[in-house]
Amino acid sequence: MVAFAPFTFRRNIGMAGLYIGSTTGYSGKNMIVMGLGLRLQKDGYNVGYMKPVGAMPMEIDGKLGDEDAAFVQDVLGLSEDPAMVTPVVVTQDFKVKAFTGKMEGLLGNIVEGYEAVSKDKDITLVAGSGSMYSGKYCDTDAISVIRKLGIKTVIIDRFQKELKYDYLMVMKETLGDLMAGVILNDVPPNFMDEINQLLGPALEAKGVKILGVIPRDPLMGAIKVGDLADRLGGKIISAHNKSERVVESFLIGTMQVENFMTHFRKKKNSAIIVGGDRSDVQLVALEGDCPCLILTGNLYPNDIILTRSEVLETPIIMVREDTFTVAKKMDDILSRHKLRDAIKIKQGAELVSNNIDFEYLKKELGLK
Secondary structure, eight states, X not given: OOOOOOOOOOOOOSSEEEEEEESSSSXXXXXXXXXXXXXHXXXXXXXXXXXXXXXXXXXXXTEEEEHHHHHHHHHHTOOOOHHHHOXXXXXXXXXXXXXXXOOOOHHHHHHHHHHHHTTTOSEEEEEOOSSTTTTGGGTOSHHHHHHHHTOEEEEEEEOBSBOOHHHHHHHHHHHGGGEEEEEEEEEOGGGHHHIXXXXXXXHHHTTOOEEEEEEOOGGGGOEEHHHHHHHHTOEEEEOGGGTTOEEOEEEEOOSOHHHHHHHHTTOTTEEEEEEXXXXXXXXXXXXXXXXXXXXETTOOOOHHHHHHHHHHTOOEEEOSSOHHHHHHHHHHHHXXXXXXXXXXXXXXXXXXXXXXXXXXXXXXXTOO
16 A cells, blocks of 8 residues: 655635646646636636646747647636746756756745736636646646645546546545546547446545546547648648648558458548558548548659549648658647647537536535
8 A cells, every 4th residue: 555645735825726637748638728717707707827837938928938828828818927827937948957956946936826817816727737747857746736736636537548547546645635536538439338337436436536527529639631741741742722621530541442441431531641652542542532641651643643632622741751650640649739729629618518517616616
């Protein structure tokens, strides 16, 4: 049994606060923070926001801030001082100083920022960065921040082959009553029964309250063809005017045409990754209305393929790498694509509003 040393919680500074953390990076924190904020604003609450530690440096009005934090502020209609919203911005220079012990008083800066942005607010949402342990090297990890501010926390666990139930149970032991509950995100339909019948009751038995289960939504992981080309380091060589088409998943076209067609029919809105020399698969994919073709190996398609691409208005992206490398990149891109489109923000807000127990959460936060 793991033993945890006793500690004293700091009394909550100012009004109600809620830290939104996660078991890993890219778990949907921004989506859930925006969804919570928009719903609480709709319910009549004055909502504040901060992201104590930022990893995407950006100059805002002559001050160093964080790109994600600036975006969330914009969505929530806030315009607080970026230096207060994100008191700690991680740059290469910051890391050098932190690793050599030349960075002190960071938690004090976070407290100062929190006091500033939470002034006159009913509830302040505090967004985490990375996992619950990220930032330990400079004492700005989630657990240290939560304890210092003395605020409740919600932890997101995004489904990635399985859920990290052990991690959530350890967090409950670590944070005790400061942990309001967990949100299970991006859960596929075939896993819902296991949560309802097995994992859910097991977590609740350990005192881990499930505040919501957000189902997987293809739109939330989708990316526009033009953005995809940029992220892959490729170039669009045909049907440039259709670069706004949306890709939700991908399929590798290395198999025989007959086998490919069987899989292709089951995968709507899938980009097809295929060698530049496989014109047979390319033609089937084009005729089947895929959102785009990704041709690997820096091989140019033949004239028939280019002509059909223009006629059918299906963009072709040409990339240098081999098919396996591109498929791995695609997997990372689709699971880590940042939430920026208005349509995704609206959809994300609805997913949060419809699938989280707001009445329980308000009670935990003392909101009336």
